[in-house]
Amino acid sequence: MKRGIGLLVLATILWGGNYICGRFLASALPATLLNTVRWAISTVILFGLLAIKKKRIPIFVMWKEFLILGFFGIFAFSTLNYMGLRLISASQAGMISAANPIAILLFSLLVLKEHISGKAWLGTLVSLAGVILLFQGKHVVSASSSVFGEIETLLASLAWGLYTVFGKKYGKDTDPLTMTAGASFYGTLLSALSCIGTVQPGMIHMTVSAWLAVLYVSTLASVCAFYAWNAGVKMLGASKAAPYINLLPVCTVIFGVLLLKEQISGTSLAGGLITILGAVLATL
Structure with a gap:
């Protein structure tokens, strides 16, 4: 139990x-190419880990399951987040991500047929009100803040909800490392296909710092984080894991203020806090 909680928090x-890295890399790489590079590196690492453990990955036997997980968790979730971070601040995107546990609850009901309590529905409504208020707020730093960036980030939350519940469903047949590697493989292929016709050489502006950021998102934020999350969900279950994603907006806002010197408007902060409050209420 404690180990599962620790993995989710990590x-x-x-x-x-x-x-933070996604916001920093917004001007260095197009979102589709960033996601492709990130997960291509991660896939190589994951397959290497499986080889060390002498595990065979059923890349073709479980292609349907891996493709679904790769689409929602690797391709849609990550790409939509990076697209959103080109238009809004990391802090704002982090607060919108408070909708993640709500998405997990809703899809747990629809996909896994798990029972959702009245308190959870009340929390969902509170979070929805917070998201609406959050959309009304204007970020102080980013003049390019756009409703399109907010919508893209919100769609990423929906994709994450589907990834989590499908991960719980398919996790019964495979271990977290194999599941993450399979999803990474197919998600990378989808990301690479999305670069066709959307990426031009003049859109790439890499520096040493940018490469370090890419290294972070390809290892710690990909291999380590996804493995930890999948393992935690497998230990606790999708609905019990949902509350711990509430730490994400808190961490993101703290990192955004400390590392990127971002500032948050009162309306956005209020909306974010209400969204988090509703998410906590819904997942108690």
């Missing part, structure tokens, strides 16, 4: 850093 902290 995953959210590492993902908080991913938002």
Whole structure:
């Protein structure tokens, strides 16, 4: 139990850093290419770990399961987040990510047929009100803040909810490392295909710092975080794991203020706090 909780907390902290790097890399790489490079490196590492453990990955036998996980968790979730971070601040994106546990609850009901309590539905409504208020707030630092960036980040939350519940469903047949590697393989292929016709050489502006950021998102925010999350979900279950994703917006805001010197408007802060409050209420 304690080990599962520790893994979930570690995953959210590492993902908080991913938002910071995603914002930092917004001008260095197109979102689709960033996600492709990130997960291509991660896939090589994951397959290497499986080889060390002498495990064979059923890349073709479980292609359907891996493709679904790769689409929602690797391709859609990550790409949409990086697209959103080109238009809004890391702190704002982090607060919108408070909708993640709500998405997990809803899809746990629809996909896993898990029972959702009345308190959970009340928390969902509170979080929805917070998201609406958050969308009304204007970020102080980013003049390019756009509703499109907010929508992209919110869609990423929905993708994460589907990834989590499908991960719980398919996790019964495989271990977390194999599941993450399989999803990474197919997610990378989808990301690479999305680069066709959308990426031009002139859109790439890499520096030493940018490469270090790519290294972080490819290892700690990918391999380590996804493995930790999948392992934690397998130990505790999707609905019990949901509350721990509430740490993500908190970590992201703290990192954004300390590392990127971001500032948050009163309306955005209020909306974010209400969203987090609703998520906590929904997942108690």
